[in-house]
Amino acid sequence: MIEQIITLGLTGLIFLGAAATALWKNPFDKLIGLSLLSAGVIPLIVMRGYLDVAIVVAILIPISTIFILLLLGRKTS
Amino acid sequence: MSIALYGAARTVLEKETLLKLPFVNVMNFGIAGLIVFILPHPLTLVAAAAYFVGSTLEANAIASAIARRKQE
Amino acid sequence: MTPEFFIGLGLILLGTVSVAWASPKDYLTRLINLEIPAFGLLLVMLSFDEMLALLTFIAVATVSTFIFVRVIGKREEIN
């Protein structure tokens, strides 16, 4: 019972993040939407029991975000 | 129990302009608590800490990039 | 079927549409939108319990993001 409620909430969060990432225009806003999406995905991985995969995903997502920000900061200068 | 505050954080999250980073931070706290709640295991602590540090680093990078862009 | 499978499928569809018709037609917008189908594929792999595929896919997605960033930077330097 409680797991279905958690799954439903996470589904809402994931689709909210995806729609926000797709619809917002500003690149910083798009990155914030991407962080929403990843926040919905990681508890789903933990619920299946793959803790090491969750650790690797949680470390690698900010690294890719920082790569994109590196391109975005150099573009303005 | 944790779900109620988690839903509150999510609904609060989607208004405001570019100072929506505090709402993202609230949601990160909620998610890090939720991860520990759904599987009590010692490795879960490492997962929650890794997620929290990663999201904090991401927010820091976004905010500093906005600051650098606003300076120029 | 587990709910992760359907979430992943929906995410792949939405992400593909948003990459194909990106709103400002820009490389950066497409690159950020490209992360959405990556998460969708991750969830589909998660529903089939393939652990090694998950680790490999996440590592390759990060490396390919880095390569795309380098390529777009070079191209903007040329123009």
Add this chain to the structure above:
Amino acid sequence: MLEEFGRIVVATVIAWILFLSIDIFWRLPQKGGVSGADAIGTAISRHGGDRNGGWMMGNIICSPDASAGTLLAACGVFVAGIPGGIAAAVLVYVGNRICHDKGYAGTSGALIATFIIAGCMQIGFMASDFIAGMVLAILTIQGLSHTHASRLIGYFWRWRA
């Protein structure tokens, strides 16, 4: 059910006082540490909030501070007892060093919170109450209203200095 709700409210008040006092003790609202915290503080003060409170909220966002230390210490006590709290303090210190910060506030906050939660578990609280209470406390600081929260923190800061 009602008893559990009361325990969560008491835990919220304890966690709120704890992390706010530790953050103010380590002089967090004095200046923005990194440039991102500075930008958030000036954005909040431009929208009608207080300047020191805005800087402190920016510092909470941009690096794991005493609030994150309290949350992870509660998680550690919930998972593995007092050694879990110590491990959470070590993890918070590593995270602080990654974010170019000194790391005093987070580590000391995690250690103090570990012993306070372990002491409250002797009275009859549960560690899961403290996790929920910490999330509620951070919701009241950052989630409800920027201007009122920053004015409140600025009032506390001027009372200390």
